[in-house]
Amino acid sequence: MKNVSHPFKNLKYDLPAGLVLALVALPLCLGIALASGAPLLSGLLAGVIGGIVVGALSGSSLSVSGPAAGLTTIVLTSVDELRSFEAFLFALVVSGILQVVLGFLKAGTLGNYFPSSVIKGMLAAIGLILILKQIPHALGYDRDYEGDESFLQPDGENTFTEILKSLDYLTPGAVLIFSLCFILLLIWENKKVKEHKYLHLIPGPLLAVVAGVCLNHFFIFSFPGLALEQEHLVNIPAFGSWQSFSNQFQTPDFSAWQNGSVYLVAITLAVVASLESLLSIEAADKLDPYRRITPLNRELKAQGIGNIVSGLLGGLPVTAVVVRTTANITAGARSKASAIFHGILLLVSVLAFPAILNTIPLSALAAILLLVGYKLCKPALVIDQYKKGFSQFTPFVVTILAILFTDLLIGIAIGLAVGLYFVLKTNFHHSISIIHDKDQYLIRLNRDVSFLNKSVLRKTLEEIPEGSSLIIDGGNSQFIDEDIIETLQNFIASAPTKNIDVEIKKTYSAPNLFFRKTDQP
16 A cells, blocks of 8 residues: 555556646646636646645655636636735735635534535535537537536537537537547456456556547648637646746735725635635545545645635636546556656647647547546446435435536535434434333343434324333433433423333433432442
8 A cells, every 4th residue: 555655656557647647737727717817827826736736745655636617607706806916816816825824723624514415515516517418529519618517608508508509509520529539538448358458558648649639630731610619628727938927927915905805805716715625635535446545634734725826926716626636546546756746748749839738629538527427326226226225315316406507516416415404313212212021121222322403302292192111311422402301301301291101221331310310239
């Protein structure tokens, strides 16, 4: 396990994965910046910082950080409210500081309270969204930005109407490129290819991208009518040199500290970015084939430092993100070296060869992301959750539907509410049990019983028939709320009116005084 996580002992797996990850991340960074109303450079910077800075500091072996689609609305409205992007950058620096403080306060432990069914529902939902969102790109309709995860889109459509509309703008060249790339990816998923002495060294997604570029060039020279125009290709701004690149960095407006709205934006960013990161880390740990556990408090500190650096240099907010993490794992990454390498590649590629990257068809990337989406929502996952019973399957399905028809954070909140209901229901069921034989009844308080169980206890007591004998045993409960004790005392006082004989089973070892013997044995 130690060797698996070591960043320098798995380079033959991590470097190819980092290359694939950079190809996938590049249009996502640009698309999210565009949707946020921010400079395109800010999205690229966030991708670089998420890869290098957060990747190096995080305790996660496989998660990838960068600009998140879930924060686009917050960024857009915050810049408008603060009236400048520079003031927003100051708020981002403050939010990063807050995240670091949250890490030291051990707030990361909140991530341990997300129900497994909700996390799996989130993964399946993102997989389904990836598939649905990539269909228009596969058909050559690229109005919606890459990385959009919301049901309602900035172009005025929604996830489903976008697919219908794309049928009216079918681009044959894009369809052919998508088909070739997708077939290649399926071939590379074959067991024989994976076990081949040499072929397994070539990442399938990288091969698909190269094939897509080559096919489009073939169209340009042989079938111009099928060749893709620039709107169907990756579009990176040319910076020319490091100096021209660095000259476009924007710095925070520190005079904005006098604006009270800055701190409200900072708190909002810190809370939402932290929640999205914790959710993504939980998902990454579930997808990790080696089942490694990420230290969540360290993750909050890493994300906070990443946002401080991003704010100082003019980048977008950074969070851990599920789509890029899944692409990283799918590409065969084993350690954090892949995330760091992808950040370095993003920086180098934007400076050194943007013209080459601008020849990559979006339909080729759609093939990669569509396969990633399928791996997140395989039918086997749904069947497995169904077999676990109604209490696991319901939050799973509700989370999928809620995320699909709203966005990630709102959907998760709805899923958590449903999951919490089933947790409480299960807890109620197991906290109080009743056994009876004819007119002999036994009520046992099995575990901690809080005021939330009062309704269940009252209902249970009301069902005891007249003329019965009842024994109440709470000797195994470490904690019993005073409301529960009061409910029992009220029932004992009223029991004679129903001719019910009540006995409280007391022991010397009972943690609660109500059930503890006080006389000397």
